[in-house]
Amino acid sequence: xxxxxxxxxxxxxxxxxxxxxxxxxxxxxxxxxxxxxxxxxxxxxxxxxxxxxxxxxxxxxxxxxxxxxxxxxxxxxxxxxxxxxxxxxxxxxxxxxxxxxxxxxxxxxxxxxxxxxxxxxxxxxxxxxxxxxxxxxxxxxxxxxxxxxxxxxxxxxxxxxxxxxxxxxxxxxxxxxxxxxxxxxxxxxxxxxxxxxxxxxxxxxxxxxxxxxxxxxxxxxxxxxxxxxxxxxxxxxxxxxxxxxxxxxxxxxxxxxxxxxxxxxxxxxxxxxxxxxxxxxxxxxxxxxxxxxxxxxxxxxxxxxxxxxxxxxxxxxxxxxxxxxxxxxxxxxxxxxxxxxxxxxxxxxxxxxxxxxxxxxxxxxxxxxxxxxxxxxxxxxxxxxxxxxxxxxxxxxxxxxxxxxxxxxxxxxxxxxxxxxxxxxxxxxxxxxxxxxxxxxxxxxxxxxxxx
Numbered sequence: 001x002x003x004x005x006x007x008x009x010x011x012x013x014x015x016x017x018x019x020x021x022x023x024x025x026x027x028x029x030x031x032x033x034x035x036x037x038x039x040x041x042x043x044x045x046x047x048x049x050x051x052x053x054x055x056x057x058x059x060x061x062x063x064x065x066x067x068x069x070x071x072x073x074x075x076x077x078x079x080x081x082x083x084x085x086x087x088x089x090x091x092x093x094x095x096x097x098x099x100x101x102x103x104x105x106x107x108x109x110x111x112x113x114x115x116x117x118x119x120x121x122x123x124x125x126x127x128x129x130x131x132x133x134x135x136x137x138x139x140x141x142x143x144x145x146x147x148x149x150x151x152x153x154x155x156x157x158x159x160x161x162x163x164x165x166x167x168x169x170x171x172x173x174x175x176x177x178x179x180x181x182x183x184x185x186x187x188x189x190x191x192x193x194x195x196x197x198x199x200x201x202x203x204x205x206x207x208x209x210x211x212x213x214x215x216x217x218x219x220x221x222x223x224x225x226x227x228x229x230x231x232x233x234x235x236x237x238x239x240x241x242x243x244x245x246x247x248x249x250x251x252x253x254x255x256x257x258x259x260x261x262x263x264x265x266x267x268x269x270x271x272x273x274x275x276x277x278x279x280x281x282x283x284x285x286x287x288x289x290x291x292x293x294x295x296x297x298x299x300x301x302x303x304x305x306x307x308x309x310x311x312x313x314x315x316x317x318x319x320x321x322x323x324x325x326x327x328x329x330x331x332x333x334x335x336x337x338x339x340x341x342x343x344x345x346x347x348x349x350x351x352x353x354x355x356x357x358x359x360x361x362x363x364x365x366x367x368x369x370x371x372x373x374x375x376x377x378x379x380x381x382x383x384x385x386x387x388x389x390x391x392x393x394x395x396x397x398x399x400x401x402x403x404x405x406x407x408x409x410x411x412x413x414x415x416x417x418x419x420x421x422x423x424x425x426x427x428x429x430x431x432x433x434x435x436x437x438x439x440x441x442x443x444x445x446x447x448x449x450x451x452x
Contacts, residue, residue: 003032006114007041007074009066010151011059012049014158014207014243014416016081017151018142020047023080023110025147030111034149038069043076043114047107048083050177052345059083060091067097076100078114079130080107082177088134096129103134104178105141105163138164138179144192153396155431156203156415157196161189161227165209166217167246169273170284170351171316171344174209181209181217190230197236202431203394204231205241205414212249225253232261238394238433239265241414247272247295248287259303265411266303270295271311274319276326282318284351289326296334307412309338314371315364316344317355324367331374337382338418339375341368376443383419383441390437390452393421397430408434410446419444426450 006027010020023045024034035041044066048059060083067077079091080102088101100113113131141163142148150157162183165175193204208214215222231240240263247270258264274280275289299306312327331339343364346353391410399407399422406423413419421436422445428434436448 003030004042004114004116005035005040006032007035007038007044009044009046009062011047011062012051012055012082014205015160015163015209016047016049018148018158018160018207019081019104019107021148021150022142022146023047023107024149024151026108026111027114028149029147032111032114038066039073041069041074043078044069044074045078045080045110045114048079048081050082050086051173052342052347054345056083063091063095063098067095070097075116076114078102078110080104080110085134085138085177086173088132092130092132098130101130101132101134103138105138106133106135108140109133138177139182141182141184143184143188144195153415153430154199155201155394155396156205157201158205158207159189159192159196160184160207161211162208162214166213167210167286168284168351170282170355171273171313171347173347173350176349178209181213183208183215183218183222185218186215186222186227186230189227190234193231193234193237193240197234200431201236202238202433203241203415204234204237204239205243207243210244210246210249211242212245212251212254223251223253225251225257228254228257228261228264232257232263234263237263239263239411241265241267241269243269243414245270247292250295250298252298255298255302258306266305267307267309267412267414268299268303269309269414273311273313274316274323274327275330276319276323279316279319279323279326282352282355283313283316289330292330293334296336307337309340309414309418310336311340311342312371313344314341314367315359315361317352317359318357319344319359319367328371328374331371331378335378335382336375337379337412339371339379340417341371341375343368380441380443383443383446386438386446387441388438390435391421391446391448393423393434393436393448395423395428395430395432395434396420408436419446421446421448424449 049055076099078100085104164179164181214224393408395408399405440447
């Protein structure tokens with residue numbers, strides 16, 4: 001049997017991107033070819049997200065868009081990921097163009113799912129409901145030997161060090177979508193990082209639902225600090241970046257490793273969600289405002305130049321004007337470097353979805369806008385302090401704005417979620433580390449010159 005042309009759409013977070021890359025590896029290993037346009041595909045695969053309402057809507061719209069291609073060339077449509085995990089029966093019934101549904105940890109069956117019907121035992125030509133493979137409790141996590149085809153820039157990569165989550169946050173559906181926490185071993189992660197370094201990767205972004213709880217489920221309970229010490233000296237790696245840490249699990253040992261290891265980027269992503277004690281209790285976050293304030297102080301005192309990023313939820317059920325005022329004061333006083341704010345999204349099956357005292361959507365959206373406007377002023381002011389300084393910049397390539405500039409990032413800018421550095425007065429290859437002098441700053445981006 002000759003190989004087929006397979007087209008992938010990957011939606012959602014970097015964790016989902018890693019899953020897509022693993023599926024690409026499985027498909028390629030099975031002898032199929034990857035194509036860049038759905039019009040050229042024999043099979044279309046959509047890896048979905050279902051974290052909030054907006055993500056669910058995007059996933060559904062993408063599935064419907066891809067289903068149109070079955071009218072022409074495509075013979076099969078496969079849907080996988082978090083939407084498939086949560087709403088398999090609904091989408092199987094409502095979107096008959098789908099042929100196969102794989103849950104969030106069942107995507108290793110992708111090669112079987114895309115095989116022609118005859119190769120799987122000879123299904124009749126009459127249209128049937130999609131084949132559904134969705135584990136009740138997701139259990140899979142990839143390892144360094146798993147075939148993987150990375151997408152995007154060759155000099156940066158995501159490494160998922162754990163899958164799933166055991167935390168009971170009232171607003172979050174992730175434990176139901178992704179299952180309980182499953183950490184990979186330090187040896188396994190170190191082997192993958194070494195492979196990436198050998199392939200020319202300069203920046204490794206460590207991801208998990210909660211990095212700081214890494215290893216709690218393994219024998220001997222290895223820590224994130226121990227993992228970082230192990231991989232910090234990996235040949236070829238310039239930055240190791242931490243995404244999604246939890247405030248109450250941030251140990252002094254971890255802070256010391258971040259501060260002391262040159263390759264660990266002085267960048268910490270801590271999704272705080274709120275600051276008011278009453279709201280933190282409603283959210284079931286398991287810590288107080290005091291823990292957060294003290295963590296920020298510890299990080300800034302012991303990690304010179306640390307860049308702090310966080311996300312918050314506005315409009316959670318029960319959020320009063322006073323609670324919202326506490327959040328505004330926190331942002332004003334603490335001046336975090338990067339902030340994202342999202343309106344509360346009702347997720348059926350979560351504790352928050354059953355709480356009274358709903359905040360009207362218009363008020364939640366207004367609170368988001370107010371916080372983002374406040375943060376924009378803070379961000380610009382903080383970036384302006386860098387004007388005149390020299391920074392190491394990882395070059396991502398020619399700028400998307402104009403081919404007269406290069407585009408890159410300094411250690412305080414993570415790929416895809418933060419701003420960039422626009423580089424003028426010279427050229428450099430993608431993936432190189434250059435020294436540049438900051439000449440201008442805006443709310444999110446920097447401009448810099450390669451002429452020092």
